[in-house]
Structures are given as structure tokens and as C-alpha cells.
Amino acid sequence: MLIQLIYVSSAKQELSDAELDKILESSSHHNAGQQVTGMLLYSFGNFMQVLEGPAEAVDAAYNRICADPRHHHIFLLSREEISERHFEKWHMGFHRVTRLDADAHPAFAPLFANGFNAEQLGAKAGQAMELLTLFRDNN
Numbered sequence: 001m002l003i004q005l006i007y008v009s010s011a012k013q014e015l016s017d018a019e020l021d022k023i024l025e026s027s028s029h030h031n032a033g034q035q036v037t038g039m040l041l042y043s044f045g046n047f048m049q050v051l052e053g054p055a056e057a058v059d060a061a062y063n064r065i066c067a068d069p070r071h072h073h074i075f076l077l078s079r080e081e082i083s084e085r086h087f088e089k090w091h092m093g094f095h096r097v098t099r100l101d102a103d104a105h106p107a108f109a110p111l112f113a114n115g116f117n118a119e120q121l122g123a124k125a126g127q128a129m130e131l132l133t134l135f136r137d138n139n
């Protein structure tokens with residue numbers, strides 16, 4: 001069974017590009033071996049990540065991620081069965097959100113411009129996926 005899982009979290013401290021690179025390198029490496037694909041967004045100290053793959057592999061990755069001391073306040077937005085992958089291009093795609101993204105997508109800006117707004121993202125089903133798709137297609 002293929003599942004898709006989406007969460008948001010807060011970095012314990014602002015992360016440098018080098019620190020983000022390290023997370024990405026380790027993520028891509030692990031995910032490649034487990035048929036897990038997805039994308040990670042970083043916006044002003046917040047993460048939003050989507051993971052897709054076999055349920056066991058995705059749940060195992062998520063459990064490791066939850067135990068990672070580099071972030072906290074992890075909030076699961078969705079975990080559902082899917083019939084096909086939406087991020088098959090990447091074992092872990094990445095985008096660092098900037099002010100330019102907010103300027104380019106004013107309608108979505110309240111969801112991400114000052115870090116990810118978990119409450120708003122969780123309030124409407126499908127909204128998190130809409131935002132992720134936007135960044136996927138602009139990447």
C-alpha cells in the first residue's frame with residue numbers, strides 16, 4: 001500500500017544552508033533505499049515535508065524524523081492512502097521559501113510567508129497539498 005504523509009514542524013534554531021544540506025543528503029540517502037519520495041520546504045524556521053511510498057517505509061522515516069532533535073512542534077497534517085505518487089521526481093526535493101515566493105503567490109502567502117501556518121493549513125483538506133504542488137511545479 002502506497003501512502004502520503006504531510007507534516008509541519010519548527011527548527012530549534014535557524015538553520016544555515018550547510019545544515020539544511022546535511023539534512024537533505026541524509027534524507028535522500030535513506031529514502032532512496034526505501035522507495036520513499038517527497039519534498040521538503042523550509043520557511044523562516046519552519047519545515048513542511050511530504051513523504052510518499054510504501055506505508056511501512058514512510059512510517060519508519062516519519063518516526064526517525066520525529067525523533068530528530070533539530071526540530072520540534074511536529075504537527076501531522078495528513079496521512080492517507082494514494083494510488084500514485086505526486087513527487088516521484090525526488091527522493092527528497094527541496095526549496096527554501098523566500099519573500100519572493102510570497103510576492104509571486106499572494107493568495108497563498110498567509111499559509112507560508114512567516115513560516116508555515118499549521119492551523120490554517122490543517123483547517124481545509126487538500127490545502128497543504130495545493131501549496132506543495134505549487135512549489136513542486138516552480139522548482
Ligand SMILES: Cc1cc2nc3c(=O)[nH]c(=O)nc-3n(C[C@H](O)[C@H](O)[C@H](O)COP(=O)(O)O)c2cc1C
Nearest residue numbers: 023026027030031047049061064065068070071092
Ligand atoms: C526536517 C527534517 C526532515 C528529514 N527528512 C528525512 C527523510 O525524509 N528521510 C530520512 O530518512 N530522514 C530524514 N531526516 C533525518 C532523520 O531525522 C535522521 O537524522 C536520519 O534519518 C538519520 O540517519 P543518519 O544517522 O544516517 O543521518 C529529516 C530530518 C529533519 C530535521
